[in-house]
Amino acid sequence: MRALVLFATAVLGASLGTTTLAATVKxxxxxxYRQGIYHAILWNFVPMAQMVRGMRPWNQATFAQGAARIEFYSQQLLEGFPPGSLTARSEAKPAIWQHWAEFSAKMQNFENxxxxxxxxxxxxxQAASKAAFIKTADxxxxxxxAFRKE
Incomplete structure (x- = not known):
């Protein structure tokens, strides 16, 4: 029983810590954080786009590796947009926080x-990979x- 109470306390503390971290981050x-993830996505996206466009020889292993990385990064993006994180250096529009449900739905679409x-x-x-890449790019x-400054 004591182990169960300690475990529940640890889980609750960890979840509260995550929420507090997002709320108190500068x-x-x-x-x-979010620009770093976007740069990592782009690092993988560019060679894949070059393959899709025929500007680089097709390499399924390299393409699959890039796709796996993008999938991983996509799962981390939304947490990089806590309330109050709009700065002059940011390319984000205020509309992100004004239309949070729409923004998070679009982020979920990207993740999916x-x-x-x-x-x-x-x-x-290869053909299905190209089609899935175009869908992801869309x-x-x-x-x-909708949400990024030009």
Missing amino acids: PETAVN ASATLAAVARSSD TCKSCHD
Whole structure:
């Protein structure tokens, strides 16, 4: 019984700590966090786009590795947008926090598309991989159009 109480206390403390961390993070730290993830996504996205466009030889292993990384990063993006994390250096629009439900739905669409992309890329089907990549890129564009400064 004592172990159960200690475990429950640890889980509750950890979940409260995560919530508190997001609420107390400095705006510049949040901007650095999300921009770092976006840069990592782009690092993987560019060679994949070059393969899709025929500007680089197709390499399914490299494509699948990039897709797996993007899937991983997509799961971490939303936490980089805590309330109050809009700074002059940020490319985010205030509309993110004004229309949070819409923004988080678009981020979920990106996460879902990234998961599909990673699964399809593992199948070694080049045509399906290209189609899944384009779908994922479209989810990026829909969010950027609405919520990112030009």
